[in-house]
Amino acid sequence: MGLIEFKNVSKRYKTDDGDFFALRDVSLNVDAGDFIVIRGRSGSGKSTLLNIAGTIDTFEGSYLFDGREVNGTNDAVRAGIRQKHIGFVFQEYYLINHQSVLYNVISPLLFERGMKLRDCKKAALAALERVGMKNYAKRKADTLSGGQKQRVAIARALVNKPKLLLCDEPTGALDSGTASEILGILENENRAGTTILFVTHDPSIVFENARVIEISDGRIV
Numbered sequence: 645m646g647l648i649e650f651k652n653v654s655k656r657y658k659t660d661d662g663d664f665f666a667l668r669d670v671s672l673n674v675d676a677g678d679f680i681v682i683r684g685r686s687g688s689g690k691s692t693l694l695n696i697a698g699t700i701d702t703f704e705g706s707y708l709f710d711g712r713e714v715n716g717t718n719d720a721v722r723a724g725i726r727q728k729h730i731g732f733v734f735q736e737y738y739l740i741n742h743q744s745v746l747y748n749v750i751s752p753l754l755f756e757r758g759m760k761l762r763d764c765k766k767a768a769l770a771a772l773e774r775v776g777m778k779n780y781a782k783r784k785a786d787t788l789s790g791g792q793k794q795r796v797a798i799a800r801a802l803v804n805k806p807k808l809l810l811c812d813e814p815t816g817a818l819d820s821g822t823a824s825e826i827l828g829i830l831e832n833e834n835r836a837g838t839t840i841l842f843v844t845h846d847p848s849i850v851f852e853n854a855r856v857i858e859i860s861d862g863r864i865v
């Protein structure tokens with residue numbers, strides 16, 4: 645079943661020298677359960693593609709998420725899709741540093757209407773357990789190492805059991821040993837059924853079961 649269907653998706657920026665295409669006529673199908681690696685040099689359009697897939701950015705063309713056209717929908721509809729179905733992991737973690745690990749992971753659930761705090765906590769602790777960070781629930785985020793922060797960020801992305809996990813160079817700031825631990829966590833989550841779109845410029849990153857797509861100058865090559 646198609647979870648993501650891009651058809652001639654383009655992202656155009658107006659510049660003084662005319663139009664610049666950060667993404668040009670990208671067509672891409674991702675099935676539920678797929679692990680997709682999108683590889684390309686810096687500036688090739690990887691983050692642009694991921695932000696469109698994550699319903700953050702506007703674009704030209706057609707994007708069906710789980711069978712539903714995203715183009716032309718309003719901000720509230722797109723925010724709803726994100727909150728329900730999509731998790732994000734970034735190189736920079738984006739944790740709330742002065743808050744506890746538990747608070748960071750609970751925070752996406754606080755938007756869910758009608759969910760009891762006790763159930764939010766339960767879900768957050770379960771997500772932390774999946775990434776091996778349950779024992780750190782009470783720690784302040786800024787006392788963690790980079791690898792630990794990224795584990796917490798992954799738990800936060802997974803806490804509402806998204807269909808799609810988007811990863812924008814999540815190991816870019818980590819040493820290779822810590823990076824491979826993080827990659828192992830992502831592989832496990834994919835095996836458990838989560839669809840993953842992972843972008844990187846790093847050719848040394850390989851996954852056993854991933855389909856690799858190359859992107860260059862905004863085009864899939």
Ligand SMILES: Nc1ncnc2c1ncn2[C@@H]1O[C@H](COP(=O)(O)OP(=O)(O)O)[C@@H](O)[C@H]1O
Binds near residue numbers: 657666684687690
């Ligand atoms: N707001 C913007 N205005 C103009 N150009 C942009 C904007 N955002 C990104 N770009 C350009 O789009 C291209 C792709 O960017 P990006 O998707 O961030 O690349 P990557 O993630 O592969 O490094 C780059 O050339 C970048 O400079």
Ligand SMILES: [Mg+2]
Binds near residue numbers: 692812
């Ligand atoms: Mg990028």
